[in-house]
Amino acid sequence: MRDLTQDRGADLSRVRQSFRRGAQSYHDGAVVQTRIATALADLLAANADQPHLGRVFEFGCGTGHLTQAVGARFELGTLILNDLVPEMQAQVQGILRPGDQFLPGPIEEVHPEGSLDAILSASTVQWVPEIAFVLERLCAQLAAGGWLALSGFGRxxxxxxxxxxxxxxxxxxxxxxxxxxxxxxxxxxVHLHQERIVLTFETPRDVLRHLRATGVNGRAERGWTRAQLRQFEAEYTGRFAVPGGVSLTYDPVWVLARKR
Ligand SMILES: C[S@@+](CC[C@H](N)C(=O)[O-])C[C@H]1O[C@@H](n2cnc3c(N)ncnc32)[C@H](O)[C@@H]1O
Structure with missing residues (x-):
């Protein structure tokens, strides 16, 4: 019998594989995640009464959409980045300066050192079932007045x-x-907001390509037969046709909180 830890390990390795495969295409293909990260950085900038953030930790940094957006709005002290996929370090290497760090691995097992002034994460918390525990541990390291700026996805x-x-x-x-x-x-x-973003694709096959390019279908466990693919396409078109093709709904949630 498999236990929960084994299941989580198998899940992590599928997610890791999927984002690693998508790393090259992710940066350009992830149009919605780019918009979400930009909006999160804007939200932080609109609420923070300072131009400078000291020690900043970001988990699930991916190719650096949020890192760049926050870097464009604040002077950053030390940047500590994390991603499940070790190869993401190469993607963010151009952003890291001397003294900055990249800590690879699942955030559940990654421990940045010292006091933090901001904890950031965009479009990642939905991959972390133990997110409440993770946030409790990380927020304990936030200095008074420190920021937690996150986005995830709703149901x-x-x-x-x-x-x-x-x-x-x-x-x-x-x-x-x-x-x-x-x-x-x-x-x-400080701020909580959920708002759907609906994309249109010409065909269901284009939806699948988009999902694959952005690595977000990491838990799909098996390939499809041709017949299954045709059935999927027919059902998708039958139920989710919109002018210009078919829809794909994103359901982002933005969260901004401050340590008392
Ligand atoms: C949808 S991407 C978001 C990347 C980036 N934050 C952005 O906004 O474009 C999700 C990222 O989370 C990472 N990830 C997934 N599960 C993780 C975990 N348990 N710990 C750390 N990173 C994780 C993936 O490798 C991927 O790079």
Whole structure:
């Protein structure tokens, strides 16, 4: 019998493989994640009353969309970046300066050192089922007045795929209403916002290509036969046709909190 730890290990390795494969195409293909990261950086800049952030930790940095957006809006002291995929270090190497760090591995097992002034993460928390524990540990390292700026996805994420019985969903979708309970004690919620972004693709096959290019279908466990693919395409078109093609729904949630 498999235990939970084994299942999580298998999940992590699938997710790692999927994002590693998508690393090259991710940066350009992830149009929605780029918009989300930019909006998160704007949110932080609009609320923070300082031009400088001292020690900044970002988990799930990927190819650096959020890192760049925050770097464009603040003077940063030390930057500590993390991603599950060790190869992401090469993607963010151009952003790192002497003294900055990249810590590879699942955030559940990664421990940045010392006091932090900001904890950042865009489009990653949905991959971390233990996110409440992770945030409790990390936020304990935040200095008073330090910021937590996050985005994740709500339960309507990829509702089309869910409706068609896909098993590719991330394990921890959380709606805006869930976030007050996920935040550690001592964190004051400053902003919470959930708003769907719906993309149109010409065909369901283009949806699959988009998902593959952006690595977000990491939990799909098996390839499809031709017949299954045709059935998927027919059902997708039948249920989710929109002018110009078919829809794909993203359901981002933005969270900004401050340590009391
Ligand atoms: C959708 S991408 C977001 C990347 C970047 N933050 C952005 O906004 O474009 C999600 C990233 O989270 C990473 N990831 C997934 N599970 C993780 C975990 N448990 N710990 C750390 N990173 C993780 C993936 O490798 C991937 O690079």
């Amino acid at each position: 309507a994420q990829f509702l089309e795929l869910e409706a068609l019985g896909s098993n590719a969903a991330a394990p921890a979708y959380a709606d805006a209403a869930d976030w007050p309970n996920l935040l550690p004690h001592g964190m004051e919620l």
